[in-house]
Amino acid sequence: MHLPSRPDLTKSVFGPQSDFIAVVFSPVLAEWDEGAFCMPLLDLLVARGYQVHVYDSLSLAQESSTLHATSENWDAYLRANYPQIDLAVGQAYGGALVNSLLSGFLKTCPRVLGLSAPTRCSAELQSNLASILTCLDMQGETAALDLLEYYVKPERNDKYQPLPPTKVEESGIGQRLRIGFSQLMKADARSHVNNYAGHMLQIYGAASRLVNTDSIVVSSDNRRQISSGISGCGMRPVIEAPEIALRLISDFLD
Incomplete structure (x- = not known):
């Protein structure tokens, strides 16, 4: 499916023009909040020199479709609109989407950050x-x-x-x-993650009722892939434990 442009696609941009682009994919959310779901992270990324493009992950998702089909739509869009993405970030459903995209355009993205981002649906x-x-x-x-x-x-x-x-x-x-x-319930990107050669950090809440160690998988053969559970946190580690989460992310970006 070719999607060279989508003027109706829901997107927010943070920071001035930069040679470094970070793309962030949202969780499902009850309604689009223009990036407020990860605002402390956005401030950090802009301070580190990224221009941050935040997308509503469901912009290219269709009813009765699959996560694989949605990732194919996003893959076509990203290829048509970005020569390179320097950092890909996904939270919850958006993280599952990013993991799925690692078999396509994001395979060459040097850094991937997952926030409560299930590799598979446990x-x-x-x-x-x-x-x-x-x-x-x-x-x-x-x-x-x-x-x-x-x-x-x-x-x-x-x-x-x-x-x-x-x-x-x-x-x-x-x-x-x-x-x-319904799309997330069938997510399984373990093979994509295992074949990804770049740097990956997966952060999740150790006290999460949804995404936890049963859902997060990193490659055992790639030392550049790290997962870290933050004690006492649920699905919003950047909001619930910003000092710890942002320190982990900052170290990851160095």
Whole structure:
């Protein structure tokens, strides 16, 4: 599929023009937040001399499609619009997308950073995502977003308290969750990651209910690939433990 340009594609740019380009792919998100999901990281990257292009990962994802098909759409777009990407960053669904793209255009990208970015969808992740989609179908968006937030937060001794079964009118939120989570549930980029020869850092929350050590895989044959679980964190390590996460990322960029 050839996508030389997409004027409707959702994108935000941070920093002045630079010879170094970082591309960031978003998680599913209830709605596009223009890069606020990783703002401390954006500040760091701009300070390090990158111009940062942040994309809504679902811009090229279609309903009833697959993660592989979505990655093919993005691969065509990136090839048509970038001679080279110096740093690729993906968070959650966006991280799974970046991992999938390592078999194509991003194979030559020198550095890849994953933030709670599953290499594969583990049984636990698949089960929890399926629970959110079931909640969406049975109770509506409000309840599904409440359950998602419960899973996103660090694991504690708390128990989920379901909202009353009230169906609400759907907006675009439900469609985003269905497209993103259904694609993510079949993610498996282990072979792509294993064949990637560049530098990779995978950061995740050690207390995450979603993406954890069962979902993160780096190559055992490539010492330039590193995974690091941050204690006490859930799905948002850059937000929940910015000093630790940004120090790891800064060292990775040196």
